[in-house]
Amino acid sequence: MDEAQHLAELDKKHFLHPTSSIQEQQSSGPAFIFKKGYGIYLEDIQGNVVIDGMSSLWNVNVGHGRKNLAEAAKKQMETLAYSSCFATFSNEPAIKLAAKLAQLAPPPLTATFFTSGGSEANDTAYKLARHYWLLKGEPARKKIIARNRSYHGVSMGATSATGLKPFRDFTQSLAPDFFHVDHFEVTALRALIEQEGPDTFAAIVAEPVQGAGGVHVPPADYFKKIKDICTEYGILLITDEVITGFGRTGKMFGMEHYEGVTPDMMCFAKGVTSGYAQLGGVMISEQMHQDFTQLSQGTLLHGYTYSGHATACAIALKNIDLLEQEDLVENAKLRGAELLDGLRSLAVDFDIIQSCRGLGLMAAIEFTGGLAPQIVKEAANRGLICRAVTFDNQDTLVLAPPLIITNEEVEKIITILKDTINSI
CATH class of the missing domain: 3.90.1150.10 (Aspartate Aminotransferase, domain 1)
Known part of the structure; x- marks a missing residue:
């Protein structure tokens, strides 16, 4: 048995693949x-x-094989590979990356909560939105509206928000208070809000271009209409830029294609490091950041072991340099x-x-x-x-x-x- 066959057999025996056919893997091995x-x-x-x-x-x-990203990782690992960011501990790459993102992102996004990837970023956004309304004295605002053909990840909240039914059918118990409307149907969105009660909704989440759902580009005025509805009913707008961020659409962020639309929160991951390390995050507006600062008491009880991971953030900084320099x-x-x-x-x-x-x-x-x-x-x-x-x-x-x-x-x-x- 040659090395390729040996690895294929080990793969079939020991590796449970993500988003793959188990039967195909077992019959044919890795593609x-x-x-x-x-x-x-x-x-x-x-x-x-x-x-x-x-x-x-x-x-x-x-692209693949960028040695300067490997060198950035090596340099950071040799000094400080990782340290916790709980209890207000921090590190230089995380601070610098948060500041750089504030320069790049659509206004008024100014502060970042770091995660390990896109699913975590989306779950974090929903939790922060609901916590925000608790702090604002509106605890009934907990419902999240997503759209059909949307994809927001596979953690429990992200799965519940995803508008592709097979992903939601994967588990028999979804998170509550998630709703879906047709992906470009503004009238249906307004009708849902009126039916359920505007003061029960925390946020609307939407991809600037739907990616995994089939690359659906919205009409030019779609997001302006969505933002107007959010403003009218006091609902937060979360943009999911996990796929569309960091140049993918021909703008640094996908929402830059839609003039006059300012999100309250923005999820990102993927292109922030070009896959050279696991990193994601949620950016929030300056106003939300101020409200959290003024209204919060005690500890913000949400965080991941690798939030603000020093090496991942160092790679992200170098990756953004490449996007800009080239x-x-x-x-x-x-x-x-x-x-x-x-x-x-x-x-x-x-x-x-x-x-x-x-x-x-x-x-x-x-x-x-x-x-x-x-x-x-x-x-x-x-x-x-x-x-x-x-x-x-x-x-x-x-x-x-x-x-x-x-x-x-x-x-x-x-x-x-x-x-x-x-x-x-």
């Missing part, structure tokens, strides 16, 4: 065992090279437009393509006939990793390559997709 990454490419243990057309999980924004946000805008144009050219050639959509380096092809999973599988055989979304009767292929992608590499993706569709 890839990756050993190396460089740029937009991944190489497996057998030497096969594929384009990482999903930035792994929408998160490897600056102008990767602008590159995402330019290459994203080329990618969408290329996908639309495929739609001219193939009548099985119903539509194409995207913003920055988030893009989707809507097929007919249930072909997306088959196309994704064949594309992987031809050297391109992408994803199929079949929730809610969709037949969608989605792409989100690293922000470092070149024009030539965009063309390579289009060529592989064209050859794949032709073969099918």
Whole structure:
């Protein structure tokens, strides 16, 4: 038995994979065992090279194999890898990152609570929103509104907020006080608020572009209408920028596409470190921060072991430097437009393509006939990793390559997709 076979057997016996088919793993073993990454490419243990057309999980924004991020981690680990941030203890990278985020984020977001990832960030946002209303003397405000086709994570609160029914069906006991409305239906949102009582709602949570639910870009005036409703009824607006943050959409944050919309809270993760360390967080507005400061008594009884992790924060600071120094946000805008144009050219050639959509380096092809999973599988055989979304009767292929992608590499993706569709 060679090394690849040996690892595959160990994988089947000992590794319970996240968001994977257990039956497929047991029958076929791991689809890839990756050993190396460089740029937009991944190489497996057998030497096969594929384009990482999903930035792994929408998160490897600056690409694979960045030695300067490894050096930033090494430097920090040699001085202070980790120390607790409970009881007001702190560390230099966490402080500097919080300050940097305040410079980058849409106003009026100024203060950050750090987590280990996106699900924790979303759960934290819901808890902080409810605690906020307790402090404000409105304990009835505890309901959270999310949207169909949304994805907010898999911890208990985040699962309950996620608008993809199969994720909620995974467990028979969800967290209470979560509601869902059609993803772009403003009238239904207002009707729900009126029906349940405006003074019972703590927050509305929404992704600037729905990612895992199929890359759905809202109408230009959608978020302005949502913000107006939040203002009218005194409801907090939480934006989930876990996928859309740090350049993915061609802006540093996705909400920057919607003029005049200011969130009260913002969840982030993924692109903040480009996957080189586990880090997420929630930013809150200056007003919320002041209210917490003035109204809180005793200890804020919420925190994670790795909140403000020194090494993760040091990596994030270097990662943000790369985004800025290499102008990767602008590159995402330019290459994203080329990618969408290329996908639309495929739609001219193939009548099985119903539509194409995207913003920055988030893009989707809507097929007919249930072909997306088959196309994704064949594309992987031809050297391109992408994803199929079949929730809610969709037949969608989605792409989100690293922000470092070149024009030539965009063309390579289009060529592989064209050859794949032709073969099918």
